[in-house]
Amino acid sequence: MNLFIETTMFLLLIASAIAAIELRDLLAAVVVTSVFSFVLATLFVAFGAVDVGFTEAVVGAGVVGVYYIAMLLHTEGRADD
Amino acid sequence: MITHSNISPILRFACRSAARIIQVFGVYVIVHGHYSPGGGFQGGALLAAAVFLLRIGEGREHSQRDMPSRVTLLLGSIGVxxxxxxxxxxxxxxxxxxxxxxxxxxxxxxxxxxxxxxxxIELAVGLAVMAILVGIFDRLLQRFHHD
Structure with missing residues (x-):
């Protein structure tokens, strides 16, 4: 059961990482990056690194997401390539 | 430009309530850092997240009394x-x-x-992290408030 949950989380992690790279809408990419951080934090906690997971949840999913959205206001919001 | 009057009161109430809860949890994480995961950095980041929520939810001007933009560098320096x-x-x-x-x-x-x-030490780290993170956020959005 544990292995199943961890495998699912890893697949979700890889899927969100690929989605964050491939998405052309930058706001959606930022949201998917936050999802990536949150899944990673859950995995850290599952592996026993509670302190690292806590930091990842607060900084990666919270603060950095807000910064990216603030920076998006300086851009056109879409990737050209 | 979003002003105070056209922000929904439900949104303001939700942001204020959630921000207070996050702030209490942030202080708990800082002072309980000896015994449990967490500490100055994580608690300070949580306190900064509460201020971000207020800045986004009710606008820059009306969140100044919670955390004035001009004191962020001063508070960060005091922490260091x-x-x-x-x-x-x-x-x-x-x-x-x-x-x-x-x-x-x-x-x-x-x-x-x-x-x-x-x-x-933990309180100083928490203060510095909170103030500097809020300062970076204000700096990122500064151009839009001076235009």
């Missing part, structure tokens, strides 16, 4: 200075940098000296 002062104080009393055994608190046992010194 307190951290450095405690470290240098332990050097001055014969220990190494941040050597808690050498903290000059007379009449306290070794454990109590560690406890109080680490608490001061």
């Amino acid at each position: 200075l307190v951290y450095g002062a405690v470290g240098l104080l332990t050097i001055a009393t014969g220990g190494r940098f941040l050597d808690y055994d050498a903290v000059p608190l007379p009449g306290l046992s070794l454990d109590d000296r560690h406890y109080w010194a680490i608490l001061v």
